[in-house]
Amino acid sequence: MNDTSTLIDQLEACIELVKSASISDETRSAIIAQGATFALFLSDVEMQRITPESSLKESMLELIGFYCEQVREILTTDPVEACHGN
Amino acid sequence: MEIEQKLIDATSKTFAAFSRQLAKVDPVAALLVTGAAITPVMIGAFSVELLHQQELYRTAGMDAVTAYQALSPKEPIAFLATGITNGLPTTAQNVLAKSMAALATLPLTACIATLVAGKFENLKKEIATLQQGGREVNSDQVQRVSYPTRETCATRTPESEFFGRSLEAMSRKIEEIQSKEEVKARSSSGLQP
Numbered sequence: 001m002n003d004t005s006t007l008i009d010q011l012e013a014c015i016e017l018v019k020s021a022s023i024s025d026e027t028r029s030a031i032i033a034q035g036a037t038f039a040l041f042l043s044d045v046e047m048q049r050i051t052p053e054s055s056l057k058e059s060m061l062e063l064i065g066f067y068c069e070q071v072r073e074i075l076t077t078d079p080v081e082a083c084h085g086n
Numbered sequence: 087m088e089i090e091q092k093l094i095d096a097t098s099k100t101f102a103a104f105s106r107q108l109a110k111v112d113p114v115a116a117l118l119v120t121g122a123a124i125t126p127v128m129i130g131a132f133s134v135e136l137l138h139q140q141e142l143y144r145t146a147g148m149d150a151v152t153a154y155q156a157l158s159p160k161e162p163i164a165f166l167a168t169g170i171t172n173g174l175p176t177t178a179q180n181v182l183a184k185s186m187a188a189l190a191t192l193p194l195t196a197c198i199a200t201l202v203a204g205k206f207e208n209l210k211k212e213i214a215t216l217q218q219g220g221r222e223v224n225s226d227q228v229q230r231v232s233y234p235t236r237e238t239c240a241t242r243t244p245e246s247e248f249f250g251r252s253l254e255a256m257s258r259k260i261e262e263i264q265s266k267e268e269v270k271a272r273s274s275s276g277l278q279p
Contacts, residue, residue, distance in 0.1 A: 015208040034101045067100040
């Protein structure tokens, strides 16, 4: 079960990782743009500007949580080791 | 697989699934999705265009938005070509087309204002950094990682590839939303799809 305030913190942590990652600005822009869309959605839900049907809302919150987890997993793999480690 | 490609591949799939669900929430959200498909290459004019369409929706309803969208060329390439010659219905659309062609990253200020107060500080700062031309401090690191010529260590996705992907995403999303709106318009006027 995801709640919006937990996801807001999770998304912020995810953006923090993106901020410090050794990636190009093109990729960073793409991830930040997607993150901004999630942030807008979470803000709208939190402030009840939109009221999605509960199963749809739950599914969307799960996807945001999954997204943050994907970014965390990928970016916490050391890119230098991935390139030079063999 | 190198890290940037892995990141883009994984997150794009999840984001696409989210976008499909967002389109079910509300027509206003559907407009956000149209914008979201464009944002990888274009952040600033998107918000102006999005706000324009949302304002149109609020003041004149979905029919007005549909009519407005019908004025725009359907194909992304035609959209760009018309925009470059200032031939689109609004200044924002012309700016959007030109900026997409230039792969510019412009402000998201209007959207930031709607975020929950006191939250998303990292996101706001990062958007500001991108607005100011990116993160200079990381360019050395990016080059260092991409320095080996082996394919697995190439960190930069070619701009043309990003551009192509974004165009495809935008095209798919706009078609998807337009067909949804057509179905909705037909059902509200009592016609069969």
